[in-house]
Amino acid sequence: MKKKYSLSNILYKVFLWSYGLFSLYPLIWMLFYSFKNNDEIFISNPFGPPLIFHIENYVNAWTVYNVPRYFFNSLVVSVFTVIMTISVALIFSYATARMRWKFSGVARIYVSIGMFIPVQAILIPLAIIVRDLNLNNEYLSLILPYTAFNLAFSSMVFYGFLRSLPVELEEAACIDGASIYRTFFSIIIPTVKPAIATMIIFTFLQAWNEFPIALVLMTKENMKTLPLGLLFFQGRFTTDWGAMGATMVMASLPTVLLYTIFSNQVEKAMTISGAVKG
Amino acid sequence: MNRFFGNKKAIALFILPAMVLFTALVFYPVLQVLFRSFYDWDGLGKGIFIGVDNYIKIFDDTIFKTAVKNGLIFAAIITVYQIGIGSILAFAVSNVRIKGRNFFRIVYFLPVVLSVTVVCQLWLNVFNTEFGLLNKLMEVVGIDFRQSWLDDRYKAIYVLAFVNAWHYVGYQFALLLAGIKSIPSTYYEAAKIDGASSFLAHIKITIPMLSETYKFCLVMSITGGLNAFTQMYIMTGGGPGTSTYTLTFLMYRSAFQTYQYGYGMTAATILVIECLVATILINKLIARKHITY
Known part of the structure; x- marks a missing residue:
């Protein structure tokens, strides 16, 4: 009986984490690329956090558009x-x-x-x-x-x-x-x-x-x-x-x-x- | 006291704004939709009464058939995804043994508060053929599955439905979680003593106890699917070809791009009827059970 509990517990945990990642990562990815230049987004660093923070993206968005x-x-x-x-x-x-x-x-x-x-x-x-x-x-x-x-x-x-x-x-x-x-x-x-x-x-x-x-x-x-x-x-x-x-x-x-x-x-x-x- | 609660002037003053606004901007437009669906009308002038010609025309329209089919596909996918995954997530988060439940709760709900434009454009970027996250991931993992996700006339509607499902799954999750919290814990304790696993307990206790909540979730996801519009408008423009048209999209195109207002209203009337039928059916099929505890 004890074992059954922990099995469902593990399954739940795996599901919670993987769906959490699935739910959150696209948003984090968006946050990341909002600070990147095209080279980083497209070629050198598509997944991770920005290496150089391009704040000018925000300045551009706010002033030009x-x-x-x-x-x-x-x-x-x-x-x-x-x-x-x-x-x-x-x-x-x-x-x-x-x-x-x-x-x-x-x-x-x-x-x-x-x-x-x-x-x-x-x-x-x-x-x-x-x-x-x-x-x-x-x-x-x-x-x-x-x-x-x-x-x-x-x-x-x-x-x-x-x-x-x-x-x-x-x-x-x-x-x-x-x-x-x-x-x-x-x-x-x-x-x-x-x-x-x-x-x-x-x-x-x-x-x-x-x-x-x-x-x-x-x-x-x-x-x-x-x-x-x-x-x-x-x-x-x-x-x-x-x-x-x-x-x-x-x-x-x-x-x-x-x-x-x-x-x-x-x-x-x-x-x-x-x-x-x- | 009766004079106090029966103050006619106050009553008139209190109900008038709501009655006027609702009548002018919701009720009257609905009547207009029904009425004008029998007209050939370009939005100006009086229009010509043509009886049921618009209805005959629409049932012969291949785009209409695609639109109805797409509405059903859309509704089916978001229902299965949102209620299925939403249920499992709600069961899991309601489990007191799981740590960080608050964190998960916030993470699952977060997409719901985003604007539909942001979500659609984000997923456009994810699905982008050349630079998109998805194809990049495939590249890294080494799967040769790279493709243009939204340019395939058979796949596009599923992709759009998925985006909607992903966006609002947290909403159904929160509804179900609130429902689970309202069930007295004694039920689960009894199930535990009887040796039921927590998953079994949910199947046997939560789902029947939450029949009212599930009914509401079903109405939301099915009518939401039938009404689908924004994903098509932003992500595919109804294309490729006309493969991702829905009734709302057909209505929008007829009225605002080809100026066939009467025809657009016919599509809108059918949409209203579809949603009404769906709501009534769901309420009939899931009979109201009075549960007291």
Whole structure:
């Protein structure tokens, strides 16, 4: 019996290490070549760490190519998407979870339909709406659809959270004569802070990495977000692998840092969907 | 209290932004997709109602057949890879005897937080025929297997599916790991007393207990596969030829490159139906079991 345990233990360990290597090495390889020149990448040292650190790859990527602009665009879009999504979803789920009115169930189910609609399917009408509203190449043209798409999911998370709170919370405030708005802002919001934190991370990651909607709606070079802007390296600069690697590393840095600092929070945020949908 | 919770003005104020945004940017577009799939439309003007002609045309389109087939291949590969490997990794990391579990957890999840562009371009570099990591490795090991991985019309779709599977396996892993942690350890202790190996314990306890989590993982990977687009767009452009087209890619090309908006919407409608059918089937096949502990 003892032996059986250790055998499965060894197998597990071998698997863990080999998959870990498989998962991590491509990223490390990218980090390595972002510091190399072409000679090292292609001929003398394709696998190992760089022998000479070519920091100029990063300088080039930052100054010659449009990377700071993409970075700024991504930041604006992601931050405003987070703010919009959290505030709109929070008040909506407060009205459906706590307040008493006839169609609250219908409204909640209506918005939750959003979880079953693939974003890709409505790219065409979305592009037409944005065109008709003259919002092409405006930050709003990404922020609004991102918010609309994240609503279903974040409302569900907030709904679950708000339902679990005791009614006494509002009762006390009501007796003290506080209005519903005051109660919402000074009592409810502080209570749901953990859920808000989780949803901030989730929404930020979604918005920062979103590709298809941005591809269709952001056509002007100066308005492109990072995932989109990085594409131009593929065609024109394929020979400059170092600068390309440097750009990719810089584009990944915010989310990787966010993840390594808040790894538990991020995993909770990403897996919360399992708990809600399943 | 009733006046407090029944404050009509507050309710209207609270639900309005969400209702307007959702209706205008998600619900209305879906209706548009269904409605316009019966039209011959170039994106401008009124368009001409042509009944089911688009549907007749699409079912005769060889690209459509390739696209549907590719969606299924893509879904199958990422499902097997992500749920299979994700499960084994989650079982292993949940094992308290393994050291450095936190490290592994982070390493497996890390690719998930990267942008899809970064991952696709990274793997383009790995698969690069001349300078790619893979062919260089083959060279070093001495295997004469050097080839252009993405230029083969039969292989390309598998390579693309693999890239997606590699990117998101950590997501399924984290979902399953969170599920395993919620199972009371007494179950495993009982299995241990009965002499079951830890792997057997997982087969007999974890998988049935996590049927809800698995259901969700399946929905995610299968609908994700049917929707596949970005890998094709970045890595092959649908090629070689039309061999890596998917429904979304077909839709994208029809609308934004050949301006057949109606036809694109037909592809989109079929995509929505496919995803709905898949979700309903999965929910039917894995019946909801109420497990209490």
